Amino acid sequence: MTTLARKMRERGHEVFFTGIPDCEPFVRGAGFEFRGFGARQFPAGFSEEWLARQSRLHGLEGLRATVEILVQGLEMTVREAPPVLYEARADALVWDEVGRGAFLVAAQLDVPLIQIANALPMHLYDSVPPPFSGWPYRPDAIGKIRNRIGYAAFGYFMRPALAAFSEHARRLGVPLDGKDRNHGLSKLACIAQLPSAFDFPNPELPSWFYHTGPFHDGLGRPHTDFVWDRLSGDPIIYASMGTVQNGFELVFRTIAEACSGLGCQLVMSLGSHVTQESAGPLAGNCVAVRYAPQLELLRRAALCITHAGMNTALESLAAGVPMVAIPITNDQPGVAARVAYTRTGVVVPYRRLNAVRLRRAVREVLNDSRYRENARRIAAAVQAANGLERAADIIEESLRLPRQRPQNG
Numbered sequence: 001m002t003t004l005a006r007k008m009r010e011r012g013h014e015v016f017f018t019g020i021p022d023c024e025p026f027v028r029g030a031g032f033e034f035r036g037f038g039a040r041q042f043p044a045g046f047s048e049e050w051l052a053r054q055s056r057l058h059g060l061e062g063l064r065a066t067v068e069i070l071v072q073g074l075e076m077t078v079r080e081a082p083p084v085l086y087e088a089r090a091d092a093l094v095w096d097e098v099g100r101g102a103f104l105v106a107a108q109l110d111v112p113l114i115q116i117a118n119a120l121p122m123h124l125y126d127s128v129p130p131p132f133s134g135w136p137y138r139p140d141a142i143g144k145i146r147n148r149i150g151y152a153a154f155g156y157f158m159r160p161a162l163a164a165f166s167e168h169a170r171r172l173g174v175p176l177d178g179k180d181r182n183h184g185l186s187k188l189a190c191i192a193q194l195p196s197a198f199d200f201p202n203p204e205l206p207s208w209f210y211h212t213g214p215f216h217d218g219l220g221r222p223h224t225d226f227v228w229d230r231l232s233g234d235p236i237i238y239a240s241m242g243t244v245q246n247g248f249e250l251v252f253r254t255i256a257e258a259c260s261g262l263g264c265q266l267v268m269s270l271g272s273h274v275t276q277e278s279a280g281p282l283a284g285n286c287v288a289v290r291y292a293p294q295l296e297l298l299r300r301a302a303l304c305i306t307h308a309g310m311n312t313a314l315e316s317l318a319a320g321v322p323m324v325a326i327p328i329t330n331d332q333p334g335v336a337a338r339v340a341y342t343r344t345g346v347v348v349p350y351r352r353l354n355a356v357r358l359r360r361a362v363r364e365v366l367n368d369s370r371y372r373e374n375a376r377r378i379a380a381a382v383q384a385a386n387g388l389e390r391a392a393d394i395i396e397e398s399l400r401l402p403r404q405r406p407q408n409g
Contacts, residue, residue, distance in 0.1 A: 001017070001116065001118070002026070002027065002032065002220050003215040003216065003217050003219070003388060004094070004116070004391055004392070005017070005030070005032055006030070006217060007215075007217070007388050007389070007391070007392045008392055008395065011392060013401065015032060015033075016032060016033040016034070016035060016088060017033070017034050017035070018036065018084055018085065019036060019037075020036065020037070020038040020039070020042040020047075021039050021042065021043060021044040021046075022045070022046060022047040022048075029222075035084050035087075035088050036084075037080040037084045038077070041075075041076045042073075048272075050069065051243065051272070051273070052273060053065070054066075056248065058248075058329050058350055060329075061329070062329030062330060063132060063157070063329050063330060066330055067157070067158060067160060070098070071160050071161050073101065074099075074164050074165060074168070075164060076101075078104050078108075081101070081102075081105045082108045082109055085105065085109060086109060090111060092112045092114065093106050093109075093112070093113045093114070094114045094116060094395060095114070095115055095116070096115070096116055097117050097190060098122065100161075100165055100184030100185075101165075101184075103183075103184040103185070104169060104174055104184075107172065107174045108172060112186075112188050112398070112399055113186040113188060114188055114189045114191065114394075114395055114399070115185065115186050115189070115190045116191050116192075116193075116391075117190060117192040117193065118310065119309075119331050120194065120310055120331035121190070121194060121209075122331075123190075123209065124151050124154075124181040124182055125202055125205070126144045126147045126148050126151070126204070127144065127200075127201075127202045127203060127204045128147065128200045129143075129147050129150060130150040130154045130334070131334040132154065132331060132333060132334060133150050133154075133333060134327060134333025134334060134336060134349070135150070135337060136337060136340065136341065137201075137337070151181065162183070165183055165184055166183070169183075186208075187206070188208060188398050189208050189210065189394055189395070190209050190210065191210050191212055191391050191394055192209070192210065192212065193214045193215060193314060193387065194211060194213075194310070195212075195213040195214070195378065195381060195382050195385060195387070196211035197377070197378045197381040197382070198313075198314075198317060198338055198342055198378055199211060199338060208398075210390075210394050211385075212387035212388075212390040212391045213314075213381075213386075213387030214314040214315070214318060214387050214388075215388045216318060216387070216388065217388055224291050224293040226289065226293050226296075226297075227289070231265060231267075232265050234263060234264050234285070235263070235264045235302040236264065236266075236300050236301045237264045237265070237267070237301065237302065237304075237305060237362065238267050238292075238294070238297045238298060238301040238303070238304050238305070238321075239255050239259075239266060239268045239269070239304070239305035240268070240269040240271070240294065241271065241306070241307045241326070242271070242307045242311070242312060243271060243272070248274075248328075249274055249278055249279045249280065251350075252274060252279045252282070252288070253282060253283075254354065255305055255358065256282035257284070257355040258355045258356075258362055259305075259359070260283040260285070262359075262362065262366070264302065264303075264366070265286075265287065266284060266285065266286045266287070267286075267287045267289075267292060268287070269289060269290070269292035269294065270288055270289065270290055271290065275290070276288050294312070295315060295319075298315055298319040298321050299319055301316075301319070301321050302321070302366060302372075303321065303323070303324065303362065304316040304321050304322070304323045304324075305324045305326065305362070306324075306325055306326070307326055307327060307328050307332055308325040308326070308327040308332040308333070308335040308336040308339060308347075309332060309335065310331065313325075313335050314382075316375070317344060317375055317378045317379055318382050319379065320376035320379035321372075322344050322345045322365050322371035322372050322374070322375045323339055323375075324347075324348060324358070324361045324362055325340075325345055325346070325348070326348050326349075326353060327347065327349065327350060333349075342374055342378065343371060344371060344374045345375075346371075348361050
């Protein structure tokens with residue numbers, strides 16, 4: 001979001017951020033004004049505590065924890081964001097679509113809303129499987145019936161969030177279409193970092209939905225020290241389980257065991273919830289660090305082992321690097337299903353993970369050039385799409401903003 005904000009400011013628009021206190025250091029570090037809310041419910045340090053708990057959850061447990069925080073976030077946003085935004089005289093909102101409370105906030109303030117799908121878009125259409133299912137794409141009638149049943153089950157699971165949204169809409173007098181499963185989506189524009197080349201075909205998508213591809217400008221990342229002198233010169237397998245579901249020591253040990261003896265060097269980013277001591281001895285020629293310069297390593301990598309989080313998947317594809325995906329929870333099974341569909345990698349579900357199965361998947365991706373060719377094809381499509389410029393264009397066109405000359409600085 002700070003990348004997109006930089007582009008909008010470059011075009012001459014005034015941009016500020018709002019959110020809970022834990023967002024403020026990142027926003028101010030990127031050079032933007034921050035106007036916070038939610039300090040009573042989500043005080044500074046809350047995110048770290050929540051991530052520590054979420055880091056060891058998988059499957060339905062992880063999804064249930066996410067639904068709980070979405071409900072709390074909805075309540076807090078609807079209650080506390082409007083006065084902050086009113087005081088700031090916001091002319092429009094550009095909001096991550098996970099925070100559906102923004103739809104109700106925009107209605108209260110009578111300002112336009114544009115939503116950004118930084119993760120897998122949470123849009124419910126029978127043509128594609130539910131985002132949390134991991135089901136393969138199936139365009140026939142049986143597939144659509146399967147998907148409809150899945151969405152019914154998903155709606156039951158999400159009923160606390162749906163009920164809270166509907167109750168706030170009723171209280172605020174915001175009309176909802178009872179036949180529309182996609183409550184809380186702006187009909188002005190939804191911009192997805194998911195490239196169309198990496199998505200399932202979906203003829204039901206509305207005209208206001210846009211696949212732009214990722215927002216990359218090469219800026220805004222803090223410098224990360226790395227032991228470059230420990231690289232052996234062998235092909236690199238880069239592994240990261242992201243920033244949320246990264247608390248499973250056994251996963252890292254399994255990855256190290258699976259990659260040993262393959263003539264490659266494994267580089268693992270352990271994240272903030274597993275230490276080298278807690279991970280224990282790691283097999284093979286492995287470099288394990290807490291944080292790694294991911295983009296630089298992906299440029300050198302032959303393969304990426306990932307939890308199938310959207311950010312890492314898109315950064316791997318932008319570098320033309322194929323993947324072995326180990327989805328844990330939330331939208332990761334849906335991202336992994338797209339890895340399999342585009343043949344840009346192989347999926348090993350968390351519940352079936354062992355060193356033998358993972359080694360087989362790693363060998364398959366390394367030895368079959370079609371996976372890398374497909375990843376490079378998507379990389380070329382991402383580069384041609386120029387997602388950041390396209391997203392800025394869509395925002396300006398949707399809000400009917402005058403095109404500005406780029407501002408220096």
